[in-house]
Amino acid sequence: MSTLVALARAQALAAGRAQPIATVRHLHVHDRPLVLIPFAMAGEANAPLAAMLGTSESEPRLLVVGQPRNRDERFAFTASLAEAVVPYLASFGEGATEAVPVDRGRDVRHRFVDAPQVWVPNPGGVDFLRLLGRSTRFRRTDGDHPVPPAVPLLGQWLTFLAASAEVPGSALLVNAVQALGLHWATGQSAAEDAHLGSLFAWITSGPEAARAAEQGPVAGPATDPDFDNRVLAPLMSSAPAELVAALRDLLMPTWERMWQSLALLRALPAGARVGLRWDTDRDVYSAFVAHLEEDGTPQPRRDGAVAAAARLQRLENAAARYAVQRAFDDPLVMAEHRLTGAAFGGVVSLAKADRIDDTGKRPVLRPRIMVATTEPVRVEPGASLTSPARPSQKAKVISVTPTGSGSDVLLELSGGMGRKLVAEPGSVPVIGEHLLLTTLSEAYRPGAAFPDPADTPWTHGGPPAHSSAHHEDPAAAPG
Numbered sequence: 001m002s003t004l005v006a007l008a009r010a011q012a013l014a015a016g017r018a019q020p021i022a023t024v025r026h027l028h029v030h031d032r033p034l035v036l037i038p039f040a041m042a043g044e045a046n047a048p049l050a051a052m053l054g055t056s057e058s059e060p061r062l063l064v065v066g067q068p069r070n071r072d073e074r075f076a077f078t079a080s081l082a083e084a085v086v087p088y089l090a091s092f093g094e095g096a097t098e099a100v101p102v103d104r105g106r107d108v109r110h111r112f113v114d115a116p117q118v119w120v121p122n123p124g125g126v127d128f129l130r131l132l133g134r135s136t137r138f139r140r141t142d143g144d145h146p147v148p149p150a151v152p153l154l155g156q157w158l159t160f161l162a163a164s165a166e167v168p169g170s171a172l173l174v175n176a177v178q179a180l181g182l183h184w185a186t187g188q189s190a191a192e193d194a195h196l197g198s199l200f201a202w203i204t205s206g207p208e209a210a211r212a213a214e215q216g217p218v219a220g221p222a223t224d225p226d227f228d229n230r231v232l233a234p235l236m237s238s239a240p241a242e243l244v245a246a247l248r249d250l251l252m253p254t255w256e257r258m259w260q261s262l263a264l265l266r267a268l269p270a271g272a273r274v275g276l277r278w279d280t281d282r283d284v285y286s287a288f289v290a291h292l293e294e295d296g297t298p299q300p301r302r303d304g305a306v307a308a309a310a311r312l313q314r315l316e317n318a319a320a321r322y323a324v325q326r327a328f329d330d331p332l333v334m335a336e337h338r339l340t341g342a343a344f345g346g347v348v349s350l351a352k353a354d355r356i357d358d359t360g361k362r363p364v365l366r367p368r369i370m371v372a373t374t375e376p377v378r379v380e381p382g383a384s385l386t387s388p389a390r391p392s393q394k395a396k397v398i399s400v401t402p403t404g405s406g407s408d409v410l411l412e413l414s415g416g417m418g419r420k421l422v423a424e425p426g427s428v429p430v431i432g433e434h435l436l437l438t439t440l441s442e443a444y445r446p447g448a449a450f451p452d453p454a455d456t457p458w459t460h461g462g463p464p465a466h467s468s469a470h471h472e473d474p475a476a477a478p479g
Helices: 003-015 071-094 123-136 151-166 174-182 196-204 209-215 225-238 240-265 272-293 307-330 331-340
Strands: 036-039 048-054 061-064 096-103 107-112 118-120 173-175 345-350 368-373 384-387 392-400 407-414 434-439
Touching: 003 107, 003 331, 003 434, 036 071, 036 123, 048 071, 048 240, 061 240, 071 118, 071 151, 096 345, 107 272, 107 407, 118 123, 123 173, 151 173, 151 272, 173 174, 174 196, 174 240, 196 209, 196 240, 225 240, 272 307, 331 345, 331 434, 345 407
Parallel strands: 036 118, 118 173
Antiparallel strands: 036 048, 048 061, 096 107, 345 368, 345 434, 368 407, 384 392, 384 434, 392 407
């Protein structure tokens, strides 16, 4: 927990109302999302009991498993779930595409103009979908115990969505608890925030409403064992119609809160870089649709060593990029970096926009500016800084001079000013301009060079090891 979030939680407790920790919305909210509330029976590993889903608040669809321990009923439920979910997911792959330049404009690729978005109540819902995908994507549609063709296809889609949910900033599969917690801080613990009803009540009404919500139905994905014993078990054996009604009553409050949470988030203005991350989601979605059309093989049970290392690096790069983008979009997020000394703000007191550096082989434009700041400056000469207002421009620290009220920071600028020896208008900060500078950067991070799996040791998926005796030249052996 960061310092400012801890402070916001203390203020929320004192004020009796959740405190905003963001000034903009940091994720894409679709105009037509699919809300999915999975529900499983407590004590049974991934035994689905029910699911409420739909793309309209007024038209929820409830799927129920009469007996979760019955294999046939579980797969019939999964087939019904596939009939409801797969058409929504695949429909965006039937729409229009757009050309995207690649290789510096020398080529183009195509991606769909939109992609699906699925919302679940909490991280447990994401885990449930991941397990359901893993247990269904390898099922056979022929032979012993066949399943409907839609079942393994649903498994592939759920595995794809669950994998995307691990990528920081992705919005293909979103859980409401995490989305709300990204924008508001409550006066309760993180464990209590995991209850969607309590979290939503804290944000909209306060702690009294949150305490009342804690006594209400949970958002899954597992039922309450007491509910299983008192309500579920008797209805399973004697009253199927009453079972459906009981589960509908149990899930409807969560269904309503999910849509209210979406409305709450839509009311916030989207961050400037949210669209860029959604573009990446559309790229990923387009690639997966192409895979289903061209190959269609299910995802492997587990990654090999090289694939796992490459995936880990992609996730690390995505996390670093997401942190920078959130800070650049949101002054409240950037304030945390200003506290740690990774950023500071000031006013341009001097500027020489036409300075030319001719010490190299050819003259280059290198303007210099002086920034007066009253904030602590914890950067050394030679450090490279960036301003969110001009993210493509680098500012090299030449010197830091203490003053009576703070520091004067002399900076040399490069990039983002055009290709001529005269800076384009507005590309160089002017005297009197308020400037925010940070060590954070959106610069591209190249991927590491990983070996081919065949070139790795047998311990990492490569060819098996052979003793040197197997490779001795018989002619070289002593006679």
